[in-house]
Every structure is written in C-alpha cells, then in structure tokens.
Amino acid sequence: MARGGPFDQERELPTEVLQQLRAQYHLDESILQQYYRSLENLFHGEFGPSFAYRGVSVSDILADALPISLALGFGALLLALLLGLPTGILSAWKKNTKTDASLRTLSSLLLALPNFVLAGLAISLFSFTLEWLPPAGSGGIRHQILPTLCLGLPFAAQIFRLARNEALSALQSAPTRTARAKGLPEAKVLQRHVFPRTLVPIVAFLGPATAGILTGSLVIEQVFALPGLGSHFVQSALNRDYTLSLGITVLYTALLGTLTFFADVLLARLDPRIQSLR
Amino acid sequence: MKRADALTLSFLLLLAGAALFLPWLSLPAPDTMELGDQLIPPQWTEHPILGTDSKGRDLFVRTLAGARISLWVGLLGSFVALLIGLPYGAISGLFGGRTDRFMMRLADFFESVPITILVLFLLSILGEYRVELQELGLSRLHIFFFAVGFLFWLPTARIARAEALRLRQALFVDAARSLGASPKEILIRHFFPNLLPASVVIMTLTIPRVILMETFLSFLGLGVEPPGVSWGILAKEGLAAMNPLVQSWWLLAVPATALGLTLICLNHWGDKISDSFRANT
Numbered sequence: 001m002a003r004g005g006p007f008d009q010e011r012e013l014p015t016e017v018l019q020q021l022r023a024q025y026h027l028d029e030s031i032l033q034q035y036y037r038s039l040e041n042l043f044h045g046e047f048g049p050s051f052a053y054r055g056v057s058v059s060d061i062l063a064d065a066l067p068i069s070l071a072l073g074f075g076a077l078l079l080a081l082l083l084g085l086p087t088g089i090l091s092a093w094k095k096n097t098k099t100d101a102s103l104r105t106l107s108s109l110l111l112a113l114p115n116f117v118l119a120g121l122a123i124s125l126f127s128f129t130l131e132w133l134p135p136a137g138s139g140g141i142r143h144q145i146l147p148t149l150c151l152g153l154p155f156a157a158q159i160f161r162l163a164r165n166e167a168l169s170a171l172q173s174a175p176t177r178t179a180r181a182k183g184l185p186e187a188k189v190l191q192r193h194v195f196p197r198t199l200v201p202i203v204a205f206l207g208p209a210t211a212g213i214l215t216g217s218l219v220i221e222q223v224f225a226l227p228g229l230g231s232h233f234v235q236s237a238l239n240r241d242y243t244l245s246l247g248i249t250v251l252y253t254a255l256l257g258t259l260t261f262f263a264d265v266l267l268a269r270l271d272p273r274i275q276s277l278r
Numbered sequence: 279m280k281r282a283d284a285l286t287l288s289f290l291l292l293l294a295g296a297a298l299f300l301p302w303l304s305l306p307a308p309d310t311m312e313l314g315d316q317l318i319p320p321q322w323t324e325h326p327i328l329g330t331d332s333k334g335r336d337l338f339v340r341t342l343a344g345a346r347i348s349l350w351v352g353l354l355g356s357f358v359a360l361l362i363g364l365p366y367g368a369i370s371g372l373f374g375g376r377t378d379r380f381m382m383r384l385a386d387f388f389e390s391v392p393i394t395i396l397v398l399f400l401l402s403i404l405g406e407y408r409v410e411l412q413e414l415g416l417s418r419l420h421i422f423f424f425a426v427g428f429l430f431w432l433p434t435a436r437i438a439r440a441e442a443l444r445l446r447q448a449l450f451v452d453a454a455r456s457l458g459a460s461p462k463e464i465l466i467r468h469f470f471p472n473l474l475p476a477s478v479v480i481m482t483l484t485i486p487r488v489i490l491m492e493t494f495l496s497f498l499g500l501g502v503e504p505p506g507v508s509w510g511i512l513a514k515e516g517l518a519a520m521n522p523l524v525q526s527w528w529l530l531a532v533p534a535t536a537l538g539l540t541l542i543c544l545n546h547w548g549d550k551i552s553d554s555f556r557a558n559t
Contacts, residue, residue, distance in 0.1 A: 112486075112541035114493040114510075117534045120517040124527055128520075215394040219497055223517065233395070234498055237402045245399065252395060260390065 025051065038246070047247035052239040058247040061232060066251070069228035072220070073213050075144065076152030080209070083156040085202065088163025089194060092171060093186075103160065110157035115216050119150040119223045136225040147224045151216050155209050162205055163198045170197040196270070203267045207260035214252055283550070286543035293540060297345040308343035308507050311335055320528050329528045332519055337528065340507050341536050347508040348537075351422070351492045356484035358427025360477055363434025368469050370435070371442025372461060382439070385432055397425045401500040422501055426488050434480050441476045445469060479555045482548040486541045493537065509537045 022028045025048075026037060041048055047058035091103045110118070126146060127135035133146050170176060176193045184192075214230075221230035229248055236245040296303070311333045320329040320337075328338040370381040404411070404421050411421065445451060451468055459467070489509070495501035496510025497517075504511060516530030 108542050108545055109538060112538045112545065113534060114490055114497070114513065114537070116497050116517060117493070117513050117530065117537070120513070120520060120530045121534065124520055124530070211394070215494070218398075219494060222498075234398070237399055249395060249399075253391060257390060 025049065038243075042250070047250075048243045050241055050244045052236065052241040052244065058243045061244060062229070062247055062251060065227060065229045065232050068226055069217060069221070069230060071144065072147055072151060072226065072228060073210075073217055075148040076155065076213055076216075077206075077209065079148055079152035080155035080159050081202070083152075084159025085163050085198065087156075088160040089167045089190060089198060091160070092164045092167035092194075093190065095168065095171075104164075107157035107160045110153050111161075113154075114219075115150050115154055116219045116223050118153065119146070119220060122146055122150055123223075136223075143224075143226075147220050147226060150223075151213060151220045154216070155212065158209070159202055159205065162201045166198045166201050167194050170194045200267065200271050203263055203270060206263040207256070210256055210259045214256065282546065286546045289539060290543050290547070293345055293536075294349060296342055297349055300342050300346055305339050305342075306336060308340045309335060309505050310339075319525065320532070328532050331515065331529055332526070337512075337532050340512060341509075341532055343507040344509040344512050344533060345536065345540070347502055347506065348489050348492060348510070349540075351419070351426070351502075351508065352485040352489040354423050355426035355488035355492070356430065356481050358423050359430035359434050359484055359488075360480060362427055363431035363480070364438045364470075364473060364477060365465075366431065367435035367438025367440075368442045368465060368473060371439040372446060372465060372469060374443075374446065378439075385435055389432055393429055397429055398495075398498065398500060401425055401495070405500070418503060419506075422492075422495070425495075426491055429491065430484050430488065434484070437476055437480055438473060441473055442469060445472055448472075475555060475558075479548075479552045482544070482551050486544040486548065489537070489541065489544075509533050513537065 019028070026034060029037070038048065047062070050056050050058050050061060053061065087103055091100045094100050123135045123146065126133045134143055135146075136143075171194060173193070176189055179189050179193055180186075217228065218230040218234055220226075221228045222234065225231075229251065233245060233248045233252075235241070236248065318326050318330045320326070326336055326338070328336075328341065330336055331340070366381065366385075370378045401421065405418075408418065411417075445468070448468075451464060454464055454468055492501050492508060493510030493513055496508055497514045502508040502511055512533035513530060516526070516533060519526045519529045
C-alpha cells in the first residue's frame with residue numbers, strides 16, 4: 001500500500017476535519033468496499049471526484065484535457081507517417097547516394113536524442129533566436145507546431161527506418177524485377193510493388209508507436225506547458241490523486257487497446273498471410 | 279563503413295575510459311561551486327572548456343560524471359532486463375506446448391498495458407518508502423534498475439524464446455534428453471551457453487534504450503536525483519535554465535551532444551552486431 005495520502009499538508013489537519021474528508025471521499029471504507037465502489041462507478045463511466053482539485057470531478061478534467069492530448073498525439077502520429085514513409089522509400093530507392101546517407105544520418109540523430117532535449121533545442125532556436133513561434137502555452141495552431149514536431153520527429157525517424165528496410169527488400173524482390181523487365185516506369189513500380197509492402201511493418205509498428213507517443217506526451221506537455229492528459233497524469237501521481245490517475249490510466253489503456261486492435265485488423269487486411277497464421 | 283566503425287568505437291572507448299577513471303583524474307568534483315564563475319560560455323581551449331552552469335560548476339567535469347552514471351545505468355539496467363527475460367524466454371521455448379502458450383500470453387498481457395505508466399506510478403510510490411529501503415541497503419538507483427529491467431524484459435524474452443525454439447530441435451539437445459537429462463540440466467548445460475551470443479545482441483540493443491529511459495525518468499524527477507549527476511539531470515537543468523534573457527545554450531547543448539553522440543555510436547554497433555548475428559543463424 002502506498003504511504004502518504006492526498007490530504008497530506010505541511011500543517012496537520014484536526015482529526016475531525018480529516019475524518020470528515022476521508023468520509024466524503026469514502027476513504028474510511030474497507031479496501032474491498034472502495035474497490036467495489038470504483039468498479040461500479042467505472043461501469044457508469046464515472047471516476048468520482050478528484051482528490052487534488054476540490055469540487056471538480058475526474059470526468060470534467062478528462063473532458064478538458066483529452067482534446068488537447070488527442071490533437072497533439074494524432075498530429076504527431078500523422079506527421080511521423082507523412083514524413084517517415086515517403087523519405088524511407090526515397091532513401092531505399094536512392095540507396096548509397098548522398099540523399100540516402102544524409103537522411104540516414106538525420107534519422108539516427110533524431111533517434112539518439114530524448115524528445116525534451118529536442119524540444120529545448122527547438123525552443124531556443126525557433127522561439128528565442130528566430131522568434132517565429134511561441135515557446136509554450138496553448139492557444140491557436142501556432143502553439144501546436146513545436147510540440148507536435150518534437151513529439152512526432154523521433155517516430156518519423158523510426159518509421160523511416162522501417163520503411164527503408166522494407167522498401168529495400170521490395171526493390172530487390174522478384175515481382176519488382178519482373179515489372180521492371182516488362183518496362184513499367186519507375187514511378188509505377190514504386191507505387192504498385194514497393195509502397196504497399198512498406199505499409200505492413202509500419203502498421204505493425206502503430207501499436208508500439210501509440211504507446212511511445214503516450215509516454216512521450218508526458219514529457220512534451222510538461223515542457224510546453226500544455227494542460228493535457230500527460231501533465232495531469234504526472235501531477236496526479238505526485239499528488240496522490242488516486243481517482244484522477246486511475247481515470248487517466250484507464251483512458252490510456254483503452255486508447256492503446258483500441259488503436260492496437262485497429263492496427264491488427266488493418267494488418268490482416270494488408271497482408272493476408274497474417275490471417276492464416278494461426 | 280570501416281572508418282565509421284573505428285570512429286564510433288574509439289569514441290565509446292574514450293568516453294567509457296574517462297568515465298571509469300574519472301575519480302583518478304585530477305579534476306574538481308562535479309559539485310564544486312565556484313562563486314563568481316557562474317554561467318561562463320564554453321572557452322573551448324582554456325579552463326572551463328565547456329563553460330559553467332548557474333552555480334559555477336564546471337560543465338566538462340559534470341558531463342563526464344554524468345557519463346559515469348548514465349553508462350552504468352545503461353549497462354546494469356539492460357543486465358537486469360536480461361536476467362529476467364532470458365530465463366523466461368528460455369523456459370517458455372524449452373517446455374513448449376501449454377506452458378509456452380501461457381507464458382507468452384502473459385507477456386502479451388504486459389505488452390498491452392502502457393507499462394511505462396505503471397512504472398512511473400511504482401517509482402513515485404516507492405519514493406515514499408525511501409527511508410525504509412535505505413535501511414535495507416537499497417538506494418533510489420537500485421529501484422530504478424529494477425524498474426528498467428521490468429520495462430525491457432519483454433523484447434528480451436521474445437528473442438530468447440525464438441532462440442530456444444531453434445535450440446530445442448538441435449541434435450545435442452535431443453541426445454541429452456535421450457540420455458535422461460532433466461529439463462533443468464538441459465537449460466543450464468545446453469541452453470544458457472548457447473544463448474550467450476543472443477544475449478550480447480540483446481544487450482547492445484537494450485543499452486541505448488535504457489540510457490534514453492534514464493533521461494526520461496530523470497526529467498520527470500523519478501530517476502537520478504540531484505546532487506547526483508546523469509545526462510538526464512544535466513539536460514533537465516539545461517532545459518530549466520533556458521530563458522530568452524540570459525544566454526545559457528551550452529547548458530543544454532553540451533549534454534545533448536554527449537548523449538546524442540554516445541547513442542549514435544551505440545546504435546551503430548547494436549545494428550552491426552545484430553546484423554552479423556542474423557547472418558550467422
């Protein structure tokens with residue numbers, strides 16, 4: 001059992017007040033009763049009141065924070081796909097050229113830096129030196145650019161590597177050779193024989209990528225002072241805000257589960273061999 | 279690519295050597311504050327070659343001290359992951375059938391939960407028990423190793439299982455079995471020695487990820503704690519010191535460069551070793 005409670009303060013509270021508080025939040029019941037209560041609430045889509053923010057329910061906080069985090073997370077995922085996939089195929093197609101080498105160097109650089117370091121460098125460049133973009137806070141679309149970039153770029157690098165590997169083997173495969181021998185233009189070869197194959201490892205990567213983006217957003221939201229789920233989660237773990245952290249964990253797990261499920265379904269459609277692997 | 283190999287390897291060896299022998303080099307301690315020498319930008323050729331921070335501490339010394347902790351965390355953290363994952367995967371692969379299915383579904387279950395989030399929780403709860411744990415001789419760093427091991431044992435277990443499935447059909451394992459060797463004997467005498475190459479591959483792939491995880495957790499205040507120095511702590515301090523009025527870019531740029539270079543070199547060798555391993559099997 002975790003020591004320390006949500007009502008720990010510098011000054012000790014009078015016993016009566018503490019008892020009142022504990023009764024209000026049902027902390028005086030047995031563990032089993034509490035567990036049953038929260039389970040029952042969960043089925044009603046309720047997470048109860050927040051411990052740290054008095055008078056606000058967890059559902060309210062989640063409703064406020066979820067859109068911010070969703071916009072950030074999906075933005076980053078989309079950016080990673082749009083940047084990583086085409087560059088990966090390009091790099092494989094131009095294997096061992098300067099383009100390939102510089103793209104590979106860039107991707108290993110992006111994979112080697114934690115995203116908050118990336119964020120710091122981006123802020124000092126784009127916000128302090130060039131003064132193009134705001135360094136923190138939430139607001140218009142301009143506030144979204146830097147966080148989305150910093151969260152998405154490491155995943156773009158990973159998708160780049162996956163796409164490049166798969167495209168390389170697709171370019172050397174028999175169907176591609178036959179298509180080229182028949183005189184199919186290179187653009188068509190890439191479109192018909194290379195592009196569909198690169199989708200397979202990338203879709204398989206979507207599940208882990210979602211998990212990574214969730215944890216990445218914990219940090220990125222802190223750096224850019226975005227009031228999303230990630231900031232709330234870290235705060236709630238430190239504040240002992242049981243209901244809020246439970247709510248966010250449930251939401252995270254549901255998000256991850258749903259995305260992984262859809263990724264698996266999509267994967268089976270893309271590659272029929274996976275379906276028959278039983 | 280020969281030149282890249284030599285370059286990355288010599289960088290890693292140099293860094294590891296400097297980190298290892300840091301206490302014997304005649305340098306000031308990483309937390310020596312020189313009042314009056316605050317926020318000096320890098321001089322490159324003379325005394326504070328990489329500058330000083332807002333408390334007048336020499337950033338060059340601090341980066342080396344950070345390397346000491348970060349590399350150590352990477353090495354030991356991956357070793358813990360190996361210690362959990364290798365036997366798990368080997369046992370699952372050796373017994374096969376129902377045991378295998380159960381153990382792998384359990385692994386799937388762990389993979390479907392955002393474990394990092396659970397580990398964050400675990401670390402913040404264990405923070406409350408610091409005094410008791412210290413009495414048991416466990417510091418925060420030890421807990422951190424377990425947490426990291428817990429995070430990274432899954433891929434290790436999968437690689438180990440794939441290897442074990444291959445080994446299970448090897449003739450010498452058949453021979454041992456027909457001579458009446460128990461599963462325990464097969465595991466110890468035949469599996470673990472043969473899983474050694476795979477372990478090296480797993481280690482080289484895991485170390486950079488653990489180092490990144492350390493910076494992540496230190497940033498959230500759940501990893502290494504000041505006055506301890508790691509690259510995560512340095513990067514965090516560099517980020518915190520950033521503001522548009524006072525120049526202090528080197529506080530972030532120096533640890534970021536050290537971290538980036540090290541991880542690029544480690545990744546390079548990780549890819550190389552796993553490629554040659556795959557070519558051999």
